[in-house]
Amino acid sequence: MGNSQEPGVAEKEFAPAHARHLMTRILSDRFSERAAGKEPKDGGDDDAEALPPWLTEADIDYFAAAFEKTGFTGAINYYRNMDRNWELAAPWADAKVAVPTKFIVGDGDLTYHYAGIQDYLHKGGLKADVPLLEELVVVPGAGHFIQQERAQEVSDHIHDFIAKF
Structure with missing residues (x-):
């Protein structure tokens, strides 16, 4: 190729x-x-x-x-x-996400399996870049198009997250 x-x-x-x-x-x-x-x-x-x-x-x-x-x-x-x-x-390379955040990913998403990503997500790297990270959700059996694959589950996560504001 x-x-x-x-x-x-x-x-x-x-x-x-x-x-x-x-x-x-x-x-x-x-x-x-x-x-x-x-x-x-x-x-x-x-x-x-x-x-x-x-x-x-x-x-x-x-x-x-x-x-x-x-x-x-x-x-x-x-x-x-x-x-x-x-x-x-580049001007935003070291910028932090400074709003309350919930991160949702499927365990079958190719990007979840990139080298070093799971360590970054689960061992403090994401939290360092997103100081107001409230929750990291890994959905078993879901892939990259999680909002379509698990529409109700993702909608429930979003609703529960924004309902407190």
Whole structure:
């Protein structure tokens, strides 16, 4: 596979014609399942697997239609521009989040499994950067799209948090 930052390489892999397949994989992905060695039931065709209960064919159709029309270049360019994004955000690099905060993440979210993140979250790093952190919630079995996957649970957490203000 080529360098996805080279113009045209990523666009081929993320071609609008592949939008339905890509959106199905992206929205259905569970890092915790892959880490546990679970393979697709049919031997590898991700689109043939049943969608998770929170995701419908109509949802996939909606996102696929949008990306079939626009392509993925805008999203790809965000990652191509990562160094510049960091440069632009540099003035706030040491800023603290100075409002009451509740942090919610799914244990199947790929970002929850980045190197060092769990130590950062659970051993004081997040609290140091977010001094008014009131609670860190890790939702078992939920992935990156937690607000859709566990809509009622997330809504309850948000309601309970803001009801005290």
